[in-house]
Amino acid sequence: MILPKKILLANIPTPLQTIKFDGKNFLMKRDDLTGVELSGNKVRKLEYLIYQAKKEKADIIFTDGGDQSNHARATAIAAASAGIKSKLFLWGKDKPNADGNLFLDKLYGAEISFLNKKEFSKVNEIMFDERAKLLKKNKNAFVIPEGGSTTLGIWGYISFMNELNKQIDLKKIEGIVAAAGSGGTAAGLLLGIELLKLNIKVFAVNVLYSKDEIKRKIFHLAEGCILDYKLPCSLNEKKLEIIDGYSSEGYKNITEDKLSLIKKFAQSTGILLDPAYTGKAFKAYYDNFILKNKGMKNIFLHTGGLFGVFGKREKYLSTK
Ligand SMILES: Cc1ncc(COP(=O)(O)O)c(C=O)c1O
Numbered sequence: 001m002i003l004p005k006k007i008l009l010a011n012i013p014t015p016l017q018t019i020k021f022d023g024k025n026f027l028m029k030r031d032d033l034t035g036v037e038l039s040g041n042k043v044r045k046l047e048y049l050i051y052q053a054k055k056e057k058a059d060i061i062f063t064d065g066g067d068q069s070n071h072a073r074a075t076a077i078a079a080a081s082a083g084i085k086s087k088l089f090l091w092g093k094d095k096p097n098a099d100g101n102l103f104l105d106k107l108y109g110a111e112i113s114f115l116n117k118k119e120f121s122k123v124n125e126i127m128f129d130e131r132a133k134l135l136k137k138n139k140n141a142f143v144i145p146e147g148g149s150t151t152l153g154i155w156g157y158i159s160f161m162n163e164l165n166k167q168i169d170l171k172k173i174e175g176i177v178a179a180a181g182s183g184g185t186a187a188g189l190l191l192g193i194e195l196l197k198l199n200i201k202v203f204a205v206n207v208l209y210s211k212d213e214i215k216r217k218i219f220h221l222a223e224g225c226i227l228d229y230k231l232p233c234s235l236n237e238k239k240l241e242i243i244d245g246y247s248s249e250g251y252k253n254i255t256e257d258k259l260s261l262i263k264k265f266a267q268s269t270g271i272l273l274d275p276a277y278t279g280k281a282f283k284a285y286y287d288n289f290i291l292k293n294k295g296m297k298n299i300f301l302h303t304g305g306l307f308g309v310f311g312k313r314e315k316y317l318s319t320k
Pocket residue numbers: 040041069070071147149179180181182183184185186274277278303304305306
């Protein structure tokens with residue numbers, strides 16, 4: 001097995017907490033607390049990716065995402081901290097009063113190219129074309145694809161399982177529930193579980209891709225990682241379950257019932273969930289685990305996304 005190297009960016013171990021909500025207890029792993037400006041699940045992936053960018057002597061880092069992408073924001077900040085420029089290819093429009101993640105992207109000096117939905121469907125081609133143009137000028141762009149979900153980036157969540165293993169007896173745990181965007185977090189978790197020979201399921205709540213697409217992406221990434229790093233394990237399809245139907249309003253939207261739950265949860269526990277990922281995943285967790293008294297055997301992974309809240313200020317305030 002080849003172990004990749006990383007730089008240190010995340011404040012880890014993050015706490016594993018027992019939370020009481022609606023009269024029921026459940027377990028929450030607080031990856032929203034990996035940092036402040038640099039926070040959430042992306043930081044774990046970026047530890048490996050930025051190490052590699054530095055090793056390759058990158059002049060600039062390219063990545064992509066929505067205009068409120070947590071990953072793009074975290075990449076811009078991580079790049080700044082490593083003294084490397086960044087360019088973000090964002091799906092959406094520029095706003096004079098940029099809010100949330102977009103505000104931070106600008107504050108940290110990232111160059112931004114805004115793309116419409118059609119252009120964004122070809123974002124990898126766009127990034128690699130631009131990389132090729134820069135290469136002709138002897139400039140090296142390190143490209144981080146969607147969500148930092150490469151066979152290198154997902155090491156963030158392979159090693160996460162070692163961290164969790166020290167915090168709780170994982171033989172008592174049945175599952176880990178997390179939002180799935182690009183699928184890297186779920187792929188890393190699956191591999192970490194296999195490497196530790198645990199009988200734990202990953203419940204991925206798809207917020208961006210269809211059930212079949214996300215399943216394919218997760219297995220593709222995990223299989224690629226097994227090959228790239230010669231991991232001594234194989235995948236068990238039964239260990240991944242997609243909890244579908246919690247983002248039918250679309251990636252950039254969120255329904256009132258979910259927002260009500262987010263507000264109620266924030267006001268009774270102090271913990272804030274975001275509108276694109278954790279708010280949707282938490283609703284799925286609430287319906288399928290908390291309400292069924294399965295919260296102490298199934299861990300909710302809070303993957304962060306705090307700054308996304310500011311892009312939806314009015315909706316958060318107007319919801320009861
Ligand atoms: C807050 C948050 N949670 C979850 C995810 C999903 O992670 P992944 O892309 O690894 O599936 C993302 C990013 O996509 C995110 O920003």
